[in-house]
Amino acid sequence: MKFTELKGDIKEGARGVYLLEGDDAYFRSRGEEMIKSAFLSMPELNYSSFDGEELKGQSITSLTSALKNYPFMSEKRIVKVSEFFPSESDYETYLKPLFSDFPSTAILIIVNSRGKKGAELKRKSGVTYVDCSKAEAETVAKWIYITFKNAGVICSAALAENIAAYCLCDMARVSVEVRKLIDYKGRGELTAEEVDSLVYKDADYRIYEMTNAVSRKNYTAYCMIRSDLQSKGFDEISIINGLLSYFRNILCAAHSRLSDAEYAAANSSKEYAVKKSREQARSIGVRTLENYEKYLYSAVSDIKSGKITPSGALLECENMIFFVGKLN
DSSP states (O other): OBGGGHHHHHHTOOOSEEEEESSOHHHHHHHHHHHHHHHOOOHHHHEEEEEGGGOOGGGGHHHHHHHHSOOSSSSOEEEEEESOOOOHHHIIIIIHHHHHTOOTTEEEEEEESSOOSSOOGGGSTTEEEEEOSOOOHHHHHHHHHHHHHHTTEEOOHHHHHHHHHHTTTOHHHHHHHHHHHHHHHOSEEOOHHHHHHHSOOOHHHHHHHHHHHHHTTOHHHHHHHHHHHHHTTOOHHHHHHHHHHHHHHHHHHHHOOSOHHHHHHHTTOOHHHHHHHHHHHHHHOHHHHHHHHHHHHHHHHHHHTTSSOHHHHHHHHHHIIIIIOOOO
């Protein structure tokens, strides 16, 4: 199930084994909190945790024994294990017998930040898999909208989407920014000016905005974003590398013969992002992009060899991109 479905599932009753797995730290920690809040009482007596890296072979019995202990004056005992990736043989020997006849008085929470080689726990019988991967922008925006609504703050769908984008859909950051806005606003309608002035835009998002300004040949917007990035610690080489990475990415998308969906799947990207990259590549011109890439790569090399200063190299790159125009 998706993380967003966990709250409703908990209302139906406890599961024996929960696997909270994915790269969003907020979803993992929030999921654990929700399960504990619903089913754990007297945590000092009925809760224990293990480091999964230390559980190999015979040592897994310490985990299984903890789950078989009866809770003290409570219906459930909860055991958490972090970053737990047992081998298939360890699963068959120590976990399968337990999972097939799981104690009704226990709950096991497995919290993994990523998948890893070994037994594929999410496909094992008795395991309730909760997908804690980063959510789609639409899901994050919906969460933002509902959270504001519940707090008495009116936030338009467009502003919710902006907040999600500024935070790159990282729920740990989104939750902090939303709480900050709620504390600031109290009640009433949130404005675009308040969001833009109060929400910190992730540096990667600003790079994205800067490269979009490049694709539109909007030098004024580019300069404003570049100055903002430099005020936050980005130096000239970082700016040049950001532009170089942008040109390389859209060139790769343009050269690939895979469909948008196939290319997105192969590169852990979104189909819409691939489509936009190819549109930008066509707008600029593949041949021009290739020349831009070579020029910026040479600029980085010249900086490293001492042939030019970083500030001089950046000025030359900007002049070439915005004012020289398409190259032969």
